[in-house]
Amino acid sequence: MTSSRKFYRRPDARPDEILDAALALFLEDGIQRTRVADIAARAGISKGAIYLYFPSKDALVLALVRRRVTPVVQRIVDLLDTATGDPRPTLGAVLQIIIDGFLGEENQGVPKILLREAPISPEVVTIYRREMVERVMPLLTALVARGVAEGHIRPVDPVLTIQSVFGPVFLQMSLGNILGIGPPEGGLQALADNHMMILTAGLAPER
Known part of the structure; x- marks a missing residue:
């Protein structure tokens, strides 16, 4: 007797299969040009089955x-x-x-999508801001402000400081993902280590 068990998919595995298919297609064709039917075909399920888990393409992106x-x-x-003391190690x-x-x-898949689609997909920008920027930025600026108040670092503008710390990293992401410019010699880790060495010295309290 031939068993169909090998073709059976556990329902709890389907969302990840759908998301894997969506990610691959978004990277290949972009969000705007990818249809839900394309995602269903790549995942090997019906279009209607996708809507059981994700009511829209925006829901897939989220x-x-x-x-x-x-x-x-x-x-x-x-x-x-939980951070305390000098904010520079944090x-x-x-x-x-x-x-x-x-x-x-x-x-890199999801960051690539966010960077590529942001200029043409306002909903992608909204999702990125809500899920990352609005959660992290207030905590980072508060960390720097507390470091200034406690004398661990020199008087600096917290918002400008955070933009200076993390801006080069996201610039490198943009160079790689949009312009095809690879990381510097030694890779991103070498860039980050050098960046933090400069910032650690630059944020040191004034003597």
């Missing part, structure tokens, strides 16, 4: 962000919630979390 971005953001939030640790979570070869 789910992709939450699957890849939200765990990284939560690690940053947990770190910042800023370096946050930078490392971002590199490990977003910039490794196996982790």
Whole structure:
């Protein structure tokens, strides 16, 4: 007797299969040009089955962000919630979390989509801001402000400082994902280490 069990898919595995198919197609063709029917075909299921899990293409994008971005953001939030003393080691640790979570070869898919689609997809910008920027930025600026108040670092503008710390990392992401310019010699880790060495010295209290 021939069993059909090998063709059976556990229902709890289908959302990930759908998201894997959506991610691959969004990277190949972009969000705008990808149809739900295309995602269904890539996942090997019916179009109607997708709507059982995701009511719209925007919901798919949000789910992709939450699957890849939200765990990284939560690690940053947990770190910042417990940070004390000199903020410079904490800023370096946050930078490392971002590199490990977003910039490794196996982790770049969702950041690539966010960078590529942001100029033409306002909903992507909204999702990115809500899921990452609005959660992390207030905590980072508060960290720097507290460091200034406690005398650990020189008097600096917290918002400008955070933009200066993390701006080069996201610029490198843009150079790689949009312009095809690879990381500097030594890779992103070398860039981050050099960046933090300069910032650590630059933020040191005035003598």
